[in-house]
Amino acid sequence: xxxEYDPKNIEERWQKFWAExxxxxxxxxxxxxxxxxxxxxxxPSGDGLHVGHxxxxxxxxxxxxxxxxxGYNVLYPIGWDAFGLPTxxxxxxxxxxxxxxxxENSDNFRRQIQSLGISFDWSKEINTTDPKYxxxxxxxxxxxxxxxxxxxxKMAINWCPKDKIGLANEEVVDGKCExxxxxVEKKDKEQWMLKITDYAEKLLHGLDxxxxxxxxxxxQRNWIGRSEGAxxxxxxxxxxxxxxxxIFGATFIVxxxxxxxxxxxxxxxxxxxxxxxxxxxxxxxxxxxxGAIMAVPASDERDRAFAEKHGLPIVENYQEAGxxxxxxxxxxxxxxxxxxxxxxxxxxxIPIIHCASCGAVPVPEADLPVLLPEVSNYQPTDTGESxxxxxEAWVNTKxxxxxxxxxxxxxxxxxxxxxxxxxxxxxxxxxDSEFASKEKLKHWMPVDWYNGGMEHTTxxxxxxxxxxxxxxxxxxxxxxxxxxxxxxxxxxxxxxxVKMSKSLGNVINPxxxxxxxxxxxxxxxxxxMGPFEQAIAWNEDSLVGTRxxxxxxxxxxxxxTTDSSVEPKYEMHHAIKKVSGDIESMGFNTAVxxxxxxxxxxxxxxxxxxxxxxxxxxxxxPFAPHAAEELWNGLGHKESILLSPWPEADESKLSPKEVxxxxxxxxxxxxxxxxxxxxxxxxxxxTALSLIEVQKWLSGGEPKRVIVVPGKIVNxxx
RNA sequence: GCCCGGGUGGUGGAAUGGUAUACACGGAGGACUUAAAAUCCUCUGGUCGCAAGACCUUGUGGGUUCGAGUCCCACCCCGGGCACCA
Numbered sequence: 001x002x003x004e005y006d007p008k009n010i011e012e013r014w015q016k017f018w019a020e021x022x023x024x025x026x027x028x029x030x031x032x033x034x035x036x037x038x039x040x041x042x043x044p045s046g047d048g049l050h051v052g053h054x055x056x057x058x059x060x061x062x063x064x065x066x067x068x069x070x071g072y073n074v075l076y077p078i079g080w081d082a083f084g085l086p087t088x089x090x091x092x093x094x095x096x097x098x099x100x101x102x103x104e105n106s107d108n109f110r111r112q113i114q115s116l117g118i119s120f121d122w123s124k125e126i127n128t129t130d131p132k133y134x135x136x137x138x139x140x141x142x143x144x145x146x147x148x149x150x151x152x153x154k155m156a157i158n159w160c161p162k163d164k165i166g167l168a169n170e171e172v173v174d175g176k177c178e179x180x181x182x183x184v185e186k187k188d189k190e191q192w193m194l195k196i197t198d199y200a201e202k203l204l205h206g207l208d209x210x211x212x213x214x215x216x217x218x219x220q221r222n223w224i225g226r227s228e229g230a231x232x233x234x235x236x237x238x239x240x241x242x243x244x245x246x247i248f249g250a251t252f253i254v255x256x257x258x259x260x261x262x263x264x265x266x267x268x269x270x271x272x273x274x275x276x277x278x279x280x281x282x283x284x285x286x287x288x289x290x291g292a293i294m295a296v297p298a299s300d301e302r303d304r305a306f307a308e309k310h311g312l313p314i315v316e317n318y319q320e321a322g323x324x325x326x327x328x329x330x331x332x333x334x335x336x337x338x339x340x341x342x343x344x345x346x347x348x349x350i351p352i353i354h355c356a357s358c359g360a361v362p363v364p365e366a367d368l369p370v371l372l373p374e375v376s377n378y379q380p381t382d383t384g385e386s387x388x389x390x391x392e393a394w395v396n397t398k399x400x401x402x403x404x405x406x407x408x409x410x411x412x413x414x415x416x417x418x419x420x421x422x423x424x425x426x427x428x429x430x431x432d433s434e435f436a437s438k439e440k441l442k443h444w445m446p447v448d449w450y451n452g453g454m455e456h457t458t459x460x461x462x463x464x465x466x467x468x469x470x471x472x473x474x475x476x477x478x479x480x481x482x483x484x485x486x487x488x489x490x491x492x493x494x495x496x497x498v499k500m501s502k503s504l505g506n507v508i509n510p511x512x513x514x515x516x517x518x519x520x521x522x523x524x525x526x527x528x529m530g531p532f533e534q535a536i537a538w539n540e541d542s543l544v545g546t547r548x549x550x551x552x553x554x555x556x557x558x559x560x561t562t563d564s565s566v567e568p569k570y571e572m573h574h575a576i577k578k579v580s581g582d583i584e585s586m587g588f589n590t591a592v593x594x595x596x597x598x599x600x601x602x603x604x605x606x607x608x609x610x611x612x613x614x615x616x617x618x619x620x621x622p623f624a625p626h627a628a629e630e631l632w633n634g635l636g637h638k639e640s641i642l643l644s645p646w647p648e649a650d651e652s653k654l655s656p657k658e659v660x661x662x663x664x665x666x667x668x669x670x671x672x673x674x675x676x677x678x679x680x681x682x683x684x685x686x687t688a689l690s691l692i693e694v695q696k697w698l699s700g701g702e703p704k705r706v707i708v709v710p711g712k713i714v715n716x717x718x
Numbered sequence: 719g720c721c722c723g724g725g726u727g728g729u730g731g732a733a734u735g736g737u738a739u740a741c742a743c744g745g746a747g748g749a750c751u752u753a754a755a756a757u758c759c760u761c762u763g764g765u766c767g768c769a770a771g772a773c774c775u776u777g778u779g780g781g782u783u784c785g786a787g788u789c790c791c792a793c794c795c796c797g798g799g800c801a802c803c804a
Contacts, residue, residue, distance in 0.1 A: 040804090042804090043803090084803080084804065085803065085804085086803080086804085157802080158802075167802080168802040168803070169801080169802050169803080171802085171803090172802090215722055215723065218722065219799075222720090222721050222722080223721080223799090223800085225721095282719090283719075302719085335801095336801070338801080339801080339802075341802095342802065343802095344802090415802090415803080415804065416802095416804090453798090454723080454797095454798055454799080455798060455803095455804080456799095456804080457798085457799075458721090458722095458799060458801080459799085459800095459801065490798090491797085491798080497797090528741085528742075529730065529742095530730060530731060531731080533723090534723085534724070534797095535723095535724085535797060535798075536731095537730085539729075539730060539743080541730090541743055541744070542729085542730060542742065542743050542744095544742095545743055546742080548742090551756095551757095555757090589730095589731075589732085590732070590733095590740090590741085592741080592742090593731090593740070593741035593742075594741085595741095597740080600741090660737080661737090662736080662737035664736080664737075666785085667736090667783095667784065667785040667786095669737050672737065704784085705784060706784090707736090707784055709736055712736050712737080713736045713737070713785085715736075715784055715785060
């Protein structure tokens with residue numbers, strides 16, 4: 001039966017089939033080994049999904065689908081990280097309730113993602129703005145408080161004196177307010193902090209136990225920024241240095257400051273006993289070390305540049321010192337505690353009640369969640385408080401301890417809160433008595449493979465590891481590290497190479513691509529377009545290539561032979577091996593190209609066996625599941641291809657009978673010959689030297705040296 | 719400025735230190751067709767040359783090696799992060 005490939009006809013049908021048969025639902029009691037695949041859940045913005053969003057979902061989908069075929073019980077969940085500024089700003093502008101906006105946006109995202117046939121388990125969908133979810137975010141905050149890891153401190157916020165509101169860093173452009181251009185000031189405010197610095201060592205050492213790319217580990221290590229050094233007093237100024245041995249070369253002191261400036265002061269260098277000047281400069285960070293350094297221009301480039309600019313002395317050959325006489329050894333970190341308060345509406349209310357006699361009192365567990373109240377205005381107040389502060393009926397309450405008059409905390413949590421533990425909630429998302437049961441956590445944790453953006457490598461990754469480690473320490477989760485393996489994907493940029501954003505008008509909506517080419521073509525193209533971990537520009541012209549490939553696979557079914565004497569050729573084993581391996585290393589682009597090479601080879605064969613064709617469909621199914629399912633079904637299979645076993649390569653049939661050996665003279669290719677793949681070094685050497693092209697270069701003489709690389713090359717040095 | 723990546727044909731890209739440009743897009747020519755679309759076949763890094771062939775080519779400049787896109791040093795350019803964007 002001949003038919004045209006028509007994705008419109010098949011994609012929705014199979015999506016329905018998968019949903020009705022609950023093929024993607026993870027089972028809590030299964031004999032199969034578990035596999036927890038995770039992607040970073042999206043922020044459902046009003047712009048809708050763009051073609052960049054699905055890239056990681058498709059990548060992990062390929063892994064998840066392969067794992068199911070390999071016999072795993074797979075959990076591949078999704079939800080919405082829905083608190084945050086864009087929705088709030090939209091609410092401020094339009095007066096719309098952020099709850100309603102969030103519902104509309106996530107409904108749209110869900111529809112769009114579902115049209116792509118990603119194998120998410122939608123029965124476990126979560127939403128960080130759902131009171132049933134943020135009840136536990138609040139509960140977890142109280143655990144931090146209970147264990148002394150949440151505290152209040154006076155910290156500066158960005159303050160626009162004209163608009164009289166606190167600003168997020170994002171809203172400060174070149175030190176000015178994004179809305180009105182006024183110079184932004186700092187304003188001190190009491191804020192809740194989380195003591196992540198207590199976990200600096202554990203976060204650092206944990207990296208040795210997990211499978212992350214080296215560049216991700218490096219970013220985390222640098223962010224934590226552990227350094228061993230010494231505190232040394234220059235009179236009353238204490239400096240931190242990692243090079244106490246260079247103290248004899250210290251010719252001035254620099255304090256953290258906004259501009260380069262001599263303070264007019266001098267102090268004594270305890271090693272040289274010389275009087276040295278005290279300067280201020282921006283390059284010294286107020287929050288690192290002691291906010292003061294001893295400058296050794298001879299050994300430090302920045303000190304040297306500063307000394308040269310301001311004509312300060314440079315001592316080139318100074319005596320080395322043991323620092324024992326001058327300072328004490330200390331370990332410092334760049335990592336700072338986490339400011340956990342926001343003066344905003346659209347976040348989890350911090351569950352604290354302030355009582356004049358009892359102080360900051362946690363809201364009792366029975367009273368959680370502290371619900372976000374309805375307000376008429378979502379804008380922060382002109383005192384710098386969150387808009388919640390204006391709702392007296394909500395703010396004024398009774399102290400849970402003494403029953404006296406008290407006021408609620410009006411700050412909310414940062415967007416990072418909900419995403420710091422969502423992977424724990426997925427395993428038991430309907431639980432109303434615990435954030436997740438110990439039993440289910442024990443079954444599913446850790447996440448086996450977590451893929452996310454490079455842009456989340458420092459903050460989100462570190463924060464969520466911190467929460468998990470804390471919960472492990474107090475016995476609430478079974479593993480110290482939440483993610484066994486982490487990989488990163490690159491952004492999909494607009495065709496002009498810049499980030500896609502609504503304001504730039506360069507967003508590509510996947511709905512259009514699905515409509516024109518089909519979901520399978522979109523999926524295949526996003527996997528084929530380039531290395532998964534690298535940023536790449538969208539290029540619509542190339543989509544036709546993957547669509548044509550699917551059409552070719554479609555037509556190939558008409559070549560299947562019933563002749564039982566035909567054996568599958570080595571290309572099948574090679575494709576199985578290559579595609580299987582490439583999927584594991586997320587080399588999706590080369591996996592797809594291997595599929596194309598395999599399909600091209602089958603096209604050239606006179607007869608294609610059913611086994612060869614079914615292997616092609618199975619290997620293709622994680623990438624283009626709808627087409628694979630339809631073709632598989634057309635071969636008479638009653639069960640989903642997604643439940644068929646992943647093919648295995650026969651190692652003995654992996655290589656072709658004949659190989660081509662290149663012959664190079666002094667490293668330049670001059671000739672080549674074909675020979676049986678089992679030929680040994682001596683045969684290769686003799687054959688190469690006997691070639692006419694080689695004789696020409698030798699011109700009767702003997703080669704100086706011959707290097708033979710079996711299966712590859714013979715290099716002759718003349 | 720600091721930390722982490724990247725730079726290869728007209729385009730996206732491929733390549734455990736071993737035939738650079740696989741696979742795909744685009745382009746040229748041909749077959750089929752009344753014609754077009756679709757499909758199939760051939761060619762397609764640059765320069766010189768009728769050709770055989772020679773030389774050049776992986777951001778730039780050096781180095782290591784029988785052999786470097788790959789390793790080392792220096793530089794230039796682009797992207798991500800920098801703690802209140804998510």
